[in-house]
Amino acid sequence: MILYLHIPFCTSKCGYCAFNSSSDFFHLQDSYLLALLQDLKRELEGKKHLLTSIYIGGGTPNTLSSNAYEKIFELITQFATLTQDCEITLECNPSLITSSWCEDLRSLGANRLSVGVQSFFDDKLDFLQRDHQGRDIAKVLQKACSAGFENLSIDLIYGTPLDNQVRLKQEIALASSLPLTHLSAYSLSIDKGSKFYCSPPTLPLEDMGEIVRLELESRGFRQYEVSNFCKPYKSLHNLSYWKGEEYIGCGAGAVGYQEGVRYTKLKHIPSYIKNPHQRSIEVLKEEERLLERLFLGLRCEVGVPLSLLDANKVKTLIEEDKAYIQEERLKARDFFLADEIALYLS
Structure with missing residues (x-):
């Protein structure tokens, strides 16, 4: 069994993002943590789950303190058993990564970070409405390495108005110079619920996916899913999804799937805090x-x-x-x- 936890807080909302996240409810973080712990306990208590993977996504999981994660992991290990090689991943915003946070999370058992780099070029980061700069990336990954994280992944976005073959090759060269074991490359999509959906940019007509694939593979990243490349590490959590295995979802808007039933927790953060156990149900034929x-x-x-x-x-x-x-x-x-x-x- 695998477990997904959703942390919906962001310092700002990026233009392309349609995920369930908000920059308006930071004052509710303590209440959210209590609700998440209640949610976790209900999902895990008495089930004797053996967890092979825990994935903490968002939002921005590193908006939560290491003290909050200490409580989360303590509860998980109280009610579930983790396999010896359990993959524990946290998504991270580069601008919020600190050495002390990395060291604390590594000591709690986290063993993989997925860093939302998106681009190495400042003009493209501005277009995507990211709050870090290209020069920050190598520094924050070094902090993670120094804290003991040997399994690092980054996200890149391509297919923006600022992309062309030359720039994509430069970005992939920069990514290849970093201590990565995995990379995810996503074509920019204009999704309902994002800022771009309300005021869509003009995207290039050229499909750049094959260029990205060939360039990454020439630098040692092997494509094992349409948007994911291993060097040599493959995400156990994502592979479980793609195999159609069951999973537990906790947090605002989190999705779970068990015994042919897909469920979704309340997306609205204050509503979730009031009732973390409420869910909508979809029975799959x-x-x-x-x-x-x-x-x-x-x-x-x-x-x-x-x-x-x-x-x-x-x-x-x-x-x-x-x-x-x-x-x-x-x-x-x-x-x-x-x-x-x-x-x-x-």
Whole structure:
């Protein structure tokens, strides 16, 4: 079983962000922590879960103090067992990373950081409405390394009006010079709920995904999912999602999935604090679960079991060299075509 915790606080809202986060409720952090602990206890108590991964996302998880995380981890270990190699990841904003915070979290058992770099260029960071600068990145990653974090990942965003082949190659070169074991590269999308959605920028027509993939692979990052590259580390937490495994979700707007039921906690932070146990429920039909297996499995190296698929359609995909069979699973040759293949198979 894997566990996701949501920390919805941000110092400011980035233009592209449509996640459940806010810069308006910092005065409720203490109350939120109490509600999150209640939520966790309800989800874990009496279940005897063996956790293989804990992922703390946001928002900005490093807006919470190490003292808050001490309480969170104490409760988790009280009601659940962590595997010896349990992956414990926290997302981080570079501008808020300190040596003492890293040292404290490492001492509590955290072993992986995912840092929201997004770009190394200040003009692009300004466009994305980030609050750090390119010169900060190497310094904050060194703080994490000095604290004992050997497993570091960063996020990059491409496909902005400021991107071209030359600049993308420069960004990837800069990323390759850092002590990373993983990198996530996302094409900028204009999603409902983001600032950009209200006033959308003009995006380039050129699809830059293949340029990013080739450049990253030339520098030792291997694509194992449409947006994720390992060097050599693969995110255990994300792989669990892509395999269709069950997961627990705690926090405002957090999603969980167990026994064919998907649930979502209240998104509004004050409402969640008042009732952290309230959730909306979606019972997935068999065909809906199959469709998710197709879309999630084909967009990464996991693939889809042949037993779930139409043999004639599989044969066509093999003949057209769009997919291949490995260990009784169908896998896409090009993850960027995964959605198209999934639709054909569904």
